[in-house]
Amino acid sequence: MAAFRATIVGPAFLQNVWPRAPKHLHLAGRPRFAWVPILKLPRLIRVRPGVDTVKWDLADIAYPGRYSSRGQGIMGSFIDSSLSLLAKQTHPVISLAMGCPGPDAFPLEDVRRITTEIMEHEGPVALNYGPTEGDPLLRQSLLEAEAEATGLDIDPDCLIVTSGGMQGLDLVAKLLVNPGDPVVAELPSYSNGLATLHNYEGNVLQVSLDDQGLSVEECRRYFDRRGARPKLFYVIPNFQNPSGITMSLRRRLELLDLARSYEAIVLEDDPYGDLRFEGRALPSLFALDEGKGTVIAVRTFSKTFSPGLRVGWILAPKNVVTKMIAAKQSMDTCTNVVGQKIVAQLMAQGVMSRHILRLRHEYRQKRDLMLQALERHFGSLGGTSWTRPEGGFFLWMTFPEPTDAEKLFPVALEQGVAFIPGPAFTVQGGLRNAGRLCFTYPLLTEIDEAIRRLRYSYGLWASFGVEGAAAR
Amino acid sequence: MAAFRATIVGPAFLQNVWPRAPKHLHLAGRPRFAWVPILKLPRLIRVRPGVDTVKWDLADIAYPGRYSSRGQGIMGSFIDSSLSLLAKQTHPVISLAMGCPGPDAFPLEDVRRITTEIMEHEGPVALNYGPTEGDPLLRQSLLEAEAEATGLDIDPDCLIVTSGGMQGLDLVAKLLVNPGDPVVAELPSYSNGLATLHNYEGNVLQVSLDDQGLSVEECRRYFDRRGARPKLFYVIPNFQNPSGITMSLRRRLELLDLARSYEAIVLEDDPYGDLRFEGRALPSLFALDEGKGTVIAVRTFSKTFSPGLRVGWILAPKNVVTKMIAAKQSMDTCTNVVGQKIVAQLMAQGVMSRHILRLRHEYRQKRDLMLQALERHFGSLGGTSWTRPEGGFFLWMTFPEPTDAEKLFPVALEQGVAFIPGPAFTVQGGLRNAGRLCFTYPLLTEIDEAIRRLRYSYGLWASFGVEGAAAR
Incomplete structure (x- = not known):
């Protein structure tokens, strides 16, 4: 596993250093000169960059007792x-x-053309940091598209661009879920979304779906029987992942009523809503909420355009978005700017629709x-x-x-x-x-x-x- | 603040709906037809997408009692x-x-050329999801560069690509810091790094710098006097942000000794190490650790190439990287693939060096x-x-x-x-x-x-x- 080629400065090496070599380092070949820190004798030993190689085994070091409690039980996908x-x-x-x-x-030809334009006309801006809340043109285009599709005219400060829809879920869970908080999700539901809620140590309760969507009555019975209330409802109302089921309008209204009665938040994850093949579009939970702040909407371009660019967005009350901006500054600073600019241009040039x-x-x-x-x-x-x-x-x-x-x-x-x-x-x-x-x-x-x-x-x-x- | 233009289907509107309109919705103009959900009367009222607009006020909705404790005190930059x-x-x-x-x-001409090549030759791959641990070519190039620069031959499973160095800090804090855990940082230190530690509710203790770097003796005295031990040391050893100070070799070795005596982890944040103008490069804390797993290294291309592409990486023991992959799947799935491929090509073609x-x-x-x-x-x-x-x-x-x-x-x-x-x-x-x-x-x-x-x-x-x- 371990291999070491080193070179020694002087004869002191064999006397002083060799016997003190760490057990997991095996010296091989004819050492001539080796490295200070590895063997702890300043100025005696040096590995020459580009010439010598030290291999060590970081594979089986566990971190017993060092993980946080959320880290201990971290759940992947x-x-x-x-x-x-x-x-x-x-x-x-x-x-x-x-x-x-x-x-x-993928609209490859358009992406190629637009990427070239971006590099030509605003390369230094696209490659540098952007505002945490997102590229200005992209944010404006998203708000306009929302207004056009739903009739909602939303305060620009109620929108933040995220690194894909997944970071939207992460931000919401980070800001809202305390360890042990009861959180309702659909059964079945999106693996990574469940993992996010779990990884902030929420107590995830999955409630089954029928052909109208989440069984709201089952939620009500469950919590009322226990005299408890959930903190958050995590739902994917359109063409649900993984079931394909769409939540009916009546069920959406019932869910909002129930959430309000518990003073709970509805986290509406809607990556697929734009991909309706038949039937009439239903209003989103965010729209149905009439601006009461019950719903936080998480959106993404991952399913309608490109998952690899990692561009999504959140609609939420302004105060919540303010906190999200602060949180994101300590998570990834800003969403990758080139990706944001590509999406913004695809929208502005009419390619996206x-x-x-x-x-x-x-x-x-x-x-x-x-x-x-x-x-x-x-x-x-x-x-x-x-x-x-x-x-x-x-x-x-x-x-x-x-x-x-x-x-x-x-x-x-x-x-x-x-x-x-x-x-x-x-x-x-x-x-x-x-x-x-x-x-x-x-x-x-x-x-x-x-x-x-x-x-x-x-x-x-x-x-x-x-x-x-x-x-x- | 609120403006509403709507159209009514029938005469039932004025009787049934108008009196029940939410207080924050003001109807203006000559309503003819309005929207179901907004006024809760199915099939009676509809806002016509692209025609009518509802403005509501999400600006002043606070979330009293709904934030998590970490969300309550979230710290921005x-x-x-x-x-x-x-x-x-x-x-x-x-x-x-x-x-x-x-x-x-910025090497604009190279980035433009490489981006075009990527879109031409692997567009559908670059725009789709990539592996959470990172683009294979990029990971290989990073390991080779590390080997060439330092003589370290590291197991590929000890490296994960991140959405900038910032996400590296976020991942480490998420996995290691429990609420209340004592965490040492330099005084002064990088704002966003401090915010990350704080936002996972670590108890951040800042210890002053002298011209050799972090005052390790001051740390030792502080904790020994209290019979306590820190969980993590957060340091920026090269050209520290914001002080510009570089931690001396002796201080690095002392820090490692101290961290080991506390069974603490050293989080080595090194965005600037490659940008040395004079004097001899010092070995990184990660290298000095001799594969003992004391150090987790966070690296990024944000200072040496582009902050806007959001590409960084972490070196850590394999078991820790395994947990990081799981955690990242519920944070942003993967780092933006186009950015990773651009960086990988810049390295492979020798442009980066x-x-x-x-x-x-x-x-x-x-x-x-x-x-x-x-x-x-x-x-x-x-x-x-x-x-x-x-x-x-x-x-x-x-x-x-x-x-x-x-x-x-x-x-x-x-x-x-x-x-x-x-x-x-x-x-x-x-x-x-x-x-x-x-x-x-x-x-x-x-x-x-x-x-x-x-x-x-x-x-x-x-x-x-x-x-x-x-x-x-």
Whole structure:
């Protein structure tokens, strides 16, 4: 593990230094000259930069007792980690796992042109620090777009640009969630969002969804029975991740009423709302709140344009945004300026809205193909069902009991298709016989084949179990 | 404040809705048709997107009792906020305030070329999610550069790419600092770093610097007297922000010894180390630690290349990096991929190292000019002194007692020069008769004039006070 090549200044080295070399440093080769600090004898030993190499083992140093309590139990993301897992596959795998735009879903030519323009006309500004609250043109464009889409004319100080929607969730949890605070989330819900709430040591209670969205009545019963109140409701009202379900208007109003009765905040995470393929758009919870400050809205360009640029935004009462600006200054100073300027120009030049129209069309085709494929391959399998989302990225698949989707997963991967098993969308496990399928990332031509492979994997798993399936 | 234009479907409106309109909504114009949710009567009222506008007042909604305890006392950055303050000035101001590269300090042509190449050859990858731990080429290049510069051959799993150095500090504090944990920082120290430690509710103790760096003996006496031990030492060993002081080798070794005796972690923040103009480079605390895991190193490209791209990295024991990856998945998923790829190419193509050589040369000139200007304009003013940094961005100016730099600040701004007053670099105030001057951001031709204006402002303030100075 450890390898060391060093050179010695003088004969003192062997006498003084060698016996005191740290145990995990092994000297090899013919030492001539080595480095001060490593062996603690000033001016005697030196590693020559670019010539000598010291390898040491930082791999197995645990930090017992040094982590904070939030650090001790920190929770990551099965979804994000699945990127690495997928990268390790040596055979072709069609991924229905990540919630990504398809590789064919970027307005590349426009981005290339706009990036060149930015570098030419405002390079020194784009490469330097920007205001924490966000690029002025981007903020103005976002407010105008919100006004145009919903009729809301919002105070500019109620908007902050964030490093993706994820940082929006992080900021809200940081400012609002105390250790032990009861926080309601949907069951199932977005893994990373759940992790954020958990990582600020919130006590996350997941309440099930029906076809109208979060079961508000179940929330009310739960808390009223205990004489307790939640601090926060975390919901994804449109084409929910992972279920694809959209919260009905009535349910939205009920949720707002309930939240107000508890003096709780509703955290509205809406990455997919602009990607509606059919039916009428419903007003956002933020709009429905009539400016009462019950709702904090988290938005992002990650699903409608680019996750890699990491640009999102938050709408919240001005006082809250003021605190968010302060918090963000100690988190990442500002959102990457080049990304903000690219998005601002895409909006200002009208590219963004055309792009979203195109995505709606293409993603609708992909959804339809997946629904057809599911009918074709799983239609005759009793106990199987899936949701039929009106937009977004995902549908939710339920397999016959007692399927274990986590055990089905490696079989499916082996057969060349990836999805995310149900338990990834829970804090405490459960939903073992279900999983999330993303229909936007695979190519049109891959979708039927992906579902065919999933059906075949299910058959293998059901007949032979994981080991047996692997052996076939 | 509130303005509302709406249209009514039918005659039921005036009867049913108008009396129940929320008090903060004022209806104006001739309403014909308005929106369901706003007035809570489904299917009766609708605001037409793109036509009607509702303005509501989210400005004065406070969140009493809803903030978390960390949210309640969240601390921002005087430095970052000064950007907005500067932007509001209507007369030309030479800024010695922000710690920015100069507007003339970007390799614009290379960035433009490389960005175009990235969009052409790997656009769909650059615009999509990347691995949380960072772009593979960038991570490899960083490890190679570390090996070349210091002789350290580090396990790839000990490195994570971050959204600037600031997120590095945030990750470390998140994982290690419990509310109330004693944390040592230098006095003065980087505002945003102090804010991060404070915002995780660490109990920040600032210990003064001498010309060798942090007064390690003072730390030892302080904690030994109380029978307590700190959890973390936060230090900026090279060309410290804001003092410009470099921690001597002996002091570095003493600090490591002390930290180990307390089983504490040393958080080494080193944005400026590569920008040494003279003298010999000292080994980093991370290198001096010999792989014992005492030190977590936070690095960034913000000072050597671009703050706006938000790319930094951390070196830490593998187990800690594993936790950081999990934590980052719930903070911002991954660092913006385009920025990572630009930096990776700048390194791989050899542009970065040439650029840093150029910066060393230019920044040295700027430092020399500022030192000359200080001698010229302040040399005869008793009780004034300044540091003479061997590299980096800043020097620290001490004015005669009893100068109040916060009161001098608006006078200087009025006279066309900005700096950061001393108290911004403390958690609890103090250092009122001092301030930080950045010599890298102003143009060469502006430096003497900036210091002349500062001297003139000081004279005005000393003779007439703030009000008097403003009146002149």
